[in-house]
Amino acid sequence: MNISVEQDPRSGAPSKRRAKPATDLPPEAARLLTRLGEPCAYARPDPLAEGSLIVRRGGDGISVGSGRFAAASGRALAAADLAEWDAAGTRLTISTAGRSRLRRQAAGGEAAFAAQHRDLVVEQEDRTAEPVLRNAAENPLAWMVRRRGRDGVPLIDAACFEAGERLRRDMTAAALLPRMGSEFGATRVDGGGPRDPASAADHVIAARQRVRGALDAVGGDLSGLLIDLCGFLKGLERIEVERRWPARSAKVVARIALGRLAEHYGLEREATGPERARLRLWRG
Incomplete structure (x- = not known):
């Protein structure tokens, strides 16, 4: 397991902290992360079903339902820093780390870790x-x-x-x-260029x-x-x-x-x- 060295915030002396293990997400939490990765998507507690989250997506006054998930899946994403709650604790949105994970999954193979920094x-x-x-x-x-x-x-x-x-x-x-x-509209060696x-x-x-x-x-x-x-x-x-x-x-x-x-x-x-x-x- 990786060990990272940080300074103690009180004494300033170096202290060792165990890094978060990169564990796989439960299947439902992975599906929830994919839904939160859609444009303007967010999850909120379901007022009619305790222990559930409703995912909505859209913006500018237009909101479309995108599924219902267990609240435990939202907690799993928040614990892994893949999603974050707002100050009121009523809206869960994907984090920067969550988007990077989705890009890695979409790229796959050797390009996975390079893709997390690209959009x-x-x-x-x-x-x-x-x-x-x-x-x-x-x-x-x-x-x-x-x-x-x-x-x-x-x-x-x-x-x-x-x-x-x-x-x-x-x-x-x-x-x-x-x-x-390359600027394809520029004059070329053969004399070609914009008409x-x-x-x-x-x-x-x-x-x-x-x-x-x-x-x-x-x-x-x-x-x-x-x-x-x-x-x-x-x-x-x-x-x-x-x-x-x-x-x-x-x-x-x-x-x-x-x-x-x-x-x-x-x-x-x-x-x-x-x-x-x-x-x-x-x-x-």
């Missing part, structure tokens, strides 16, 4: 670009929209997440960020105008943060270190900046009436 998604910067495979685990916006506070609410809502993603796509299309991998270079240049100019308009709307005091966060995908801790900000302050400023950006794009969490209803989360 691969297919993205398309615009309608004319080639789809790109990205690791969402490296995107701080994806981390913020999945990370929940003590109240069970994500650090940023879907509107703020989409606003940050739209700015990143425009910055990439405007050639303001370094491209990772209409002029239209390609217009596309870049239009993207730069959208970026400039968005940053001007947010304000110069917050635009630099959005460039680092959405464009260069710098984490919150790194931003705090580089800017010499207090710990956990970047999270608050990022919320304000993304909120202003969402207002600029006209993104809202919910419509406020037929005359003001907007198309939400439209990918242009």
